[in-house]
Amino acid sequence: MTDDLPPNPALLPAGLRDLLPPEAETEAASVETLMTVFAAHGYQRVKPPLLEFEDSLLAGSGAAVADQTFRIMDPDSQRMMGLRADTTPQVARIAVTRLGNVPRPLRLSYAGQCLRVRGSQLAPERQVSQVGLELIGPDSPQADAETILVAAEALASIGLTRASFDLTLPMLVPSLLDQAGIAGADRIMLGRALDRKDAAAVSRLGGALAPVLTELLLAAGPADRALAALGSAKLPDLAGALARRVAETEAAIRAADPGLRLTIDPVEFRGFRYETGVSVTVYAPGRREELGRGGRYICGENEPATGITLYPDAILRVAPPRAPRPRLFVPHGAETRAALAALRADGFATVAALAPVDDDVAEARRLGCSHILRSGKAALLDSKG
Structure with a gap:
């Protein structure tokens, strides 16, 4: 009988990795380049702690990432703490507490690491780098447009000039399903069909909503086509307000940067569950991996906010290679x-x-x-x- 081999000291848990030269320096330099662009637009940097007490970390919008949060016991206070899985809820906490009396609009930016309980099939990493900005106070299409335009400029500063920004409305489909009374297993199956872009299944499962949902599903893509479908659908109440808002946001973006690559997916509803209005996902041409994600949410109890988080790990996989320092x-x-x-x-x-x-x-x-x-x-x- 042989003894077990000693553990390999280079072996790391799944989803975690060492970043070696020159990649580590390249990432750090790229993060600072992105943050410099944010600062040039008036976004001031904050640095939340990596750990917080669980009850504050997971309050408000933080509840949306509770299932991705590692917990540990604080040996000092004997209270449970959480290791952040997303930085936006922490910035929201800072905005309503430490910076609650600062004039609005409040523009904040951040850069740091997050740790998640599990990755996804497309993004298996559990430790992720985040660089983001939050615009807190105004509730307007111009505010929604600003965060997207600043993010586009930041990406261009590291050579990624052909990023695509996919505008979505996470609350549109749920509001239509609520109004139509679709619930339980039927709602789950219909949601899966929409997620898979299965028009035949949507037509079969959608009931009275099937014509509208199918039209919106097939309209996903170039902004002009999707906006035309949203305009002709005559959506009621919240859904109608969301359709108007995304049209106004698209117009504000086009007025500032007509060449920005914009798409709209009216029935996409994945993402962080705290998003409440126009949201955005950033992609590189021909790639499915997300380069960033953001959108409108509620900061604290009732303060409107919007923002976007970029993922340097993913960005560096598609950005032009950076020449190493000789x-x-x-x-x-x-x-x-x-x-x-x-x-x-x-x-x-x-x-x-x-x-x-x-x-x-x-x-x-x-x-x-x-x-x-x-x-x-x-x-x-x-x-x-």
Whole structure:
């Protein structure tokens, strides 16, 4: 009988991973680039804690992510704490408590890590990076449009200029089903049919709503086509108000950026359950993975808010590759502080030898350097050394 092998120290739990060079630096630089764009539009950065008491973390909009939240016992207070699964509820808490008296509209931004109980088939990661902005106070199409336009500008700043923004109305289908009295198993089956974009099943299960739901289902796609279907559907009450709102939001976006890639899916209702109005999902062309998600919600008890969260992990998988910082080998004893400071200001990473070596060029190559310091200047390592 043999002893069990010792555990592999590189083995991590499912959905968690180490981010290595140069990806870790690339992600950090991209996050700061996104945040710089947010700041330029007046969004001020906040930094919520990673852990909060469970009763405050999961209050209000936080209840929507309760099933994705890890809980631990605080050994100090003996109260349950939660590890955030989404940052937006924390920003909402800050807005109504610590910043409750700050004039509105209140523009806040954030960047940080979240941990979720489980990933999805398309996004199996359980630790996710988030970069987002929240616009709190106004309830208008212009506010909805602003968050989308700023997010588009931020994505363009890291080279992602062809992102597509899919506008959705998570409350439209539930409001129609409520009014039609569709509940229980019938509602579940109809919801699944809509989620699968199964027009035949929607027609069979939708009852009196079937013609409207089928028309809206088939209209998903380019904004003009979807808006025409929403306008002709003569939707009642809340559904009608949502249809008008998405049309006004689309018009506000087009007025500012006519070339932005916009689609509308009138019957899409997935997403965070705290979303109450026009919502948005961000995609890269030809990819199903979400680059970001956001929309309108209630901040605190009754304050309107809207925002968008971008996912750097997903964004970097589709963004143009970022050129790594060139590494410059500095032979032992050759450095001058002023010269090296100037080279770092020019974008080089200086890698200093800590002791003399027999072959500086070989050592430079061994350490992954592309340049070597010669006569106070950066010299490119040629193939011959």
